[in-house]
Amino acid sequence: MTEPTALGGALAIVLQGALVLSAVLTLGVGYRVITGPTTPDRVVALDVIGTNVVAIAALYAMIAGLGLFLDVALVLAIIGFISTVTVARYVTEGDIIE
Amino acid sequence: MAGELATAPPGPLVSLAVVALVVVGSFFLLVGTIGLLRLPNVYNRLHATSKATTLGASSIALAAWAYFGPGGTGLKALVTVLFLFLTAPTGGHMISRAAQRMGIEFESGVTWPGRAGETPDAPADGSESD
Numbered sequence: 001m002t003e004p005t006a007l008g009g010a011l012a013i014v015l016q017g018a019l020v021l022s023a024v025l026t027l028g029v030g031y032r033v034i035t036g037p038t039t040p041d042r043v044v045a046l047d048v049i050g051t052n053v054v055a056i057a058a059l060y061a062m063i064a065g066l067g068l069f070l071d072v073a074l075v076l077a078i079i080g081f082i083s084t085v086t087v088a089r090y091v092t093e094g095d096i097i098e
Numbered sequence: 099m100a101g102e103l104a105t106a107p108p109g110p111l112v113s114l115a116v117v118a119l120v121v122v123g124s125f126f127l128l129v130g131t132i133g134l135l136r137l138p139n140v141y142n143r144l145h146a147t148s149k150a151t152t153l154g155a156s157s158i159a160l161a162a163w164a165y166f167g168p169g170g171t172g173l174k175a176l177v178t179v180l181f182l183f184l185t186a187p188t189g190g191h192m193i194s195r196a197a198q199r200m201g202i203e204f205e206s207g208v209t210w211p212g213r214a215g216e217t218p219d220a221p222a223d224g225s226e227s228d
Contacts, residue, residue, distance in 0.1 A: 010113075010117060011107070011108075011113045011116060011117055014117045014120055014121065015116075015120060017124075018120045018121075018123070018124045018158070021124050021127070021128065022124070022127060025127055025128060025131040028131055028135060029131055029134060029135075031135065032134055032135060032143075038140060038197070038200070038202055039200070040140045040193050040194075040196060040197035040200070040202065041140050041143065043193055043196075044134065044140060044143055044144055044147060044193055045134060047147070047189060047190075047193070048130065048131065048134055048147045048151050051147075051151045051152065051154075051155045051182070051186070052127060052131075052151070052155070054155045054159070054178065054182070055123065055127060055154060055155040055158045055159075058155075058158045058159050058161070058162040058175065058178070059120070059158060059162075061162055061166075062116065062161065062162055062165045062166075065105045065107070066105075067105060067166050067170075067171030067172070067174070070162060070166070070171065070172075070174040070175050070178065071174060073159065073162075073174075073175075073178050074174055074177060074178045074181065077178055077181050077182055077185065078181065080189075081181075081185035081186075081188070081189055084189040084192065084193065085188075085189060085192055087193075087196075088189075088192035088193050088195070088196040089192070089196075091196040091199075091200060092195070092196045092199050092200075
């Protein structure tokens with residue numbers, strides 16, 4: 001993909017390994033989404049999935065060398081925060097927009 | 099087409115910084131996920147995830163900032179770090195307050211810090227205004 005860097009390709013290996021680790025961790029968080037006993041457990045797990053996908057987008061931006069994916073990370077962080085606040089408000093108040 | 103858009107791979111010093119930040123970030127993501135899967139309570143899980151996962155994602159975004167350079171494209175990674183630090187505590191606070199208003203029990207034997215005799219009552223008082 002990219003030429004080997006001065007570190008002898010260690011950068012590419014570390015980036016790919018971190019990408020695989022983040023993907024496996026995100027799948028593991030899915031267990032808590034499915035079997036979380038209460039609704040806030042599921043909301044917390046979905047929030048963690050959103051944060052992990054931000055990390056995955058930043059890692060892929062570095063692997064591909066495309067700064068475009070940093071926009072993806074930023075927008076995903078914004079959407080994850082809005083969805084978390086929305087669900088917390090829906091659980092507490094019963095409606096979202098008064 | 100993607101070749102002319104792609105950023106050139108960085109030099110050795112920047113590569114070393116990127117590797118270190120990515121390793122630290124992956125460690126924090128791992129710790130946060132283990133905490134989410136193994137801790138017993140929604141409050142304990144929030145304690146694990148809202149700090150460790152934020153640090154992990156922010157560290158990886160800092161690595162992207164080091165990779166893409168201090169200005170222009172890399173600045174978006176820095177904005178992501180700032181945004182994560184602002185919103186993750188807010189979201190965690192709102193989820194825990196919603197959980198307490200729903201009446202989810204605390205762990206047995208939990209006391210307020212500094213007041214060893216008082217245990218927090220699970221049902222929310224509901225008297226505080228937003």
